[in-house]
Structures are given as structure tokens and as C-alpha cells.
Amino acid sequence: MQENKKNVAIEVNDLVTHYGPRKILDGINLTVSEGEIMIIMGGSGSGKSTLLRYLLGLGIPTSGSIKLLGKDITKLNANEMFELRKNMGVAFQGGALLSSMTIGENVKLPLREHTELNEKTMDIMARMKLEVVNLGGFEELMPSELSGGMIKRAAVARAIVMDPKLMFFDEPSAGLDPVVSAELDDLILRLRDAMNMTIVVVTHELDSAFKIADRITVLDRGHILMSDTVEEIKNSDNERIQSLLNRRPSNDMINADEYLSRLTGM
């Protein structure tokens, strides 16, 4: 295995999380090597968005550890977390650009907050990153003046402006037409090749997942079904994975007694 030689960038051990009394993730174990593109896949409600939230340090898990670049983010203090965040970039599903600022200001925001660079340098760096995502010349526009695909690309530019080592994408192709979504796939591959980033992508788009993934992790109801290469996933004989891959509706057997008690509320 080639991955074993590389350093581990992300390591999740026995992660358990709750939303109120409801258990969302149950015993997640996951490793991502440096420079690898890991796709997290799963149906709606499988917990994949939740897993991403915890990887980003946006929630406190019930138990388990999450190591990013060798540091356990469940144990870091605010200052260490602040330093670690400079090495992380996130492209949210809706872009999450600050709507009160221009695209250029949005891209410059991390530089402005974390560096002491002068205005000219920041301008140049922001334009460079906007060129990377093919948005050169759009820095004066407001986010509301851009299309959905452009907003997502601008969000990528903002995420990579600090040259992070870890990059996270939340549903990059959701709501985009096939051409734009293919462009984003290429962009993700280019980022890895050019900057050797470790990339985690949460998606349920099969085509895009098979195209860019080094490895795919399939989540189902808070458990990891499988975490392996594209070939292995495709050849898996797990019924639920095959349902996901072949767009088959899941036909779980209904327990008559439970069904009746749910309906009557007894």
C-alpha cells in the first residue's frame, strides 16, 4: 500500500456524537494521508455533514478524538486551535461569503485578520487566488451579483488564500449544472497536484466522487460501511453500498408491530 508510507494528515478515532439525545455518529474511525483526496459519501441523514462539522472543530464530540495535522482538536485550547485554523480551508455548500463585502474583500479577509501584509500585497494575493479559480477581474462585485457556481469558486479562492494544508469541501457540486460541477472537480484535482493539499470532500454525486477520489468513505446511519479505493467500493457486495451506487431505493423490511406503535403513538 502506497498510503502507508505517507504521513497521516487526518486521523479520527472512535468518534461518537449526539444531537440532543439522538446519536448521530457512532464509532467513526477514519484516516486521510497527506496529499490524498478523500470523499465522504452517504445518503441524506447518513451523518456525513455532521462528520464534516466535527472535522472542522465546530462541535464538541461526546467521545473519541479527531487529529488534524497531528493535533487532537478535541483537546486544543483556543489559541492552539486559532493557529491550526490558519492551515485549514473550507468551501461551504452555499459559499458562505460575507454578503456585506465585495468578492475581493472576502478573499482578502483571512489575510487581513491573520497577517500583517500591506494592502497592495494582499490585493495581489487575492487576485492570484481568484485567477486560480478563473474569477480574475470579479473582485469588485458583490456576492449577490454572482451566479451559484461563481460564488462557490470565490469561496474556494477565499479558502485557499492562506495556502492551507487541509482543504474541506461541502457538497461542491450541489445545485450546479454538469459543466460547472465538472470544472469544480478539475479545480479540486489541480489544487491537490499544485499545492499538495489534503482534501476531504463531502458529496453524494457519484460521477464527481469517482472522478476525483483517491479513496471513498461510505457513511450510513452514523456508521462507516467501507473506506477504500474507488475500485473496491464499486466491487463491494455490501447491499447498502450497491443501493447507493445504483440509485436503488432502500427496501427495508417494515416491522409490523413497531410500525403500528409508531402510528398510534402508544
Next chain:
Amino acid sequence: MSESIIHRFLNYIEIVGSLTVKLAEGAGYYFALLIESLAWIIVGPFYKQPVRIPSIFSQMMTIGIAACPIVFILSFSIGVMLAIQMIYNLKTFGAESQVVVGVALSITREFAPLITGILIAGRTGSALAAKLGTMQVNQEIDALRVMGINPVRYLVSPALLAMLIMVPILTFFSDIAGLLGGALYTGVEIGLSFSAYVDRTIAALMVGDIMQGLFKSLVFALIITLVGASNGFSVTGGAEGVGKATTRSVVLSISFIVIADMIFTYFLNR
């Protein structure tokens, strides 16, 4: 029969209990938010995460300068209204000329801070709640956090600082506008000259009267910012949630302002 009464009684106790818990939770949240935003203002620079001066000034512009015309109009009207009422009342005693003292004290001690507070609650408190709520819904708050930009430092601290500076200034402005309104009406109604009105006002007012109003306005600034920010941060459920949070923040801040006004007036006049 008696069983159902006991059941209902227990239900009431449960409601009271859960309301108390909610109240304590809310108060704790406001207090934590206050401590955190003040902490960022003071220790932020040492952690290389200062509260940005330009954003404080831009907040001061929108909170303060932009609100000047409406503060002037409302305070002026309140001044005229007070003069009308007091002249009418004092006529019974044949003491119309005492209207100057009455207007001066009521404006500086009570009406100017109150009307400014209510106006800013409707104008700025709601805007803060709507802005933070929309940002929460659009994941912009999450985006700030993952970029290592603390949302309280970036969004709440500048607003709090701007409010603490601008609301007292607006209150003072409102004092002057209200007194001006009183002076003009008194001049027309009982023929008191403007300069005489000003002289008598200055003679009647003590520094403490104005300070009392300004102190209350500081408290109102805290209330408006904390209620607006906490309601904005706690938005769930999309556009409808933003609307609800905005309404709630205005209603809550105005209620808190009036209640706090009563409490502070009681203690400041002991």
C-alpha cells in the same frame, strides 16, 4: 376529579420550573456574551486578534450619525409635547413660568435616554439581530469560525463599543433637541424669550441630572447590543427564523429598557 386537579397543579409547577430554567439560561447567555465581547476588546490585541478600529467607526456611523435626524425629530416633538402638557397643568396653579424647570428635568432625566433607547432598539438592535441571523442561516458565522475569526470579536465587540460611545452621545443630542422644542413652544405660548429660557434651564439643571440620563443610556446600549446579538446568533430555521429573532429582539430590548429604566430611576433618586 381530585386527581385531575393535582395533575393540573403539577403541570403548572412544571411550567414555572421550565420558565425559570429558561430565564436563568437566557440571563447566563447575555452575561457570557457581554464578558466575551468586553474581553476581546481588552485582551484581543495581545493575542494578535484585535477588534478592528475601522469597523468600530463604520458601526458608529450607522448607529449614531445616521440616526441623528430621526432622534432630533422625535426628541423635538417630545419637548414640544411636554411643554404643552406642563403649561396646561401648571395653569391650574397659575405657575406657567415653572414649565422651564419641569421640561428641563423630565427631558434630561427621563425622556431623552428613554426615547433614544427605544429608537436605537428598533433601529440598531433589530438590524444587528437580522444581520447575525442571516449570517447564521447562510453559514457565514461557521465560515468565520473555521477561518479562525471569532464571530464575537469580529461582529459583536465593534458593535458593542460603537453603541457604548454613540448612544450616550445621541442621548445628549436628544437632550438638546428636546429642550429646544420646549423652548420654542414656551416662547410662542407664554412669550418667554429664548435667552431667558436658556438661562433658566441652565440654572435649573445640575450636572447630576444630565449624568443620570447618560448613565441610563449606557445601560440601554448594553441591553440593545446583547439582546440583538444573542437573538441573532440563536437563529434556526431559515428566513422565518430571522424574522422571528428580529421581532423578538426589538420587543425584548424595549421591555428590558423600560424595566431597567424604572429600576435605575428608583435607585438613582434615593
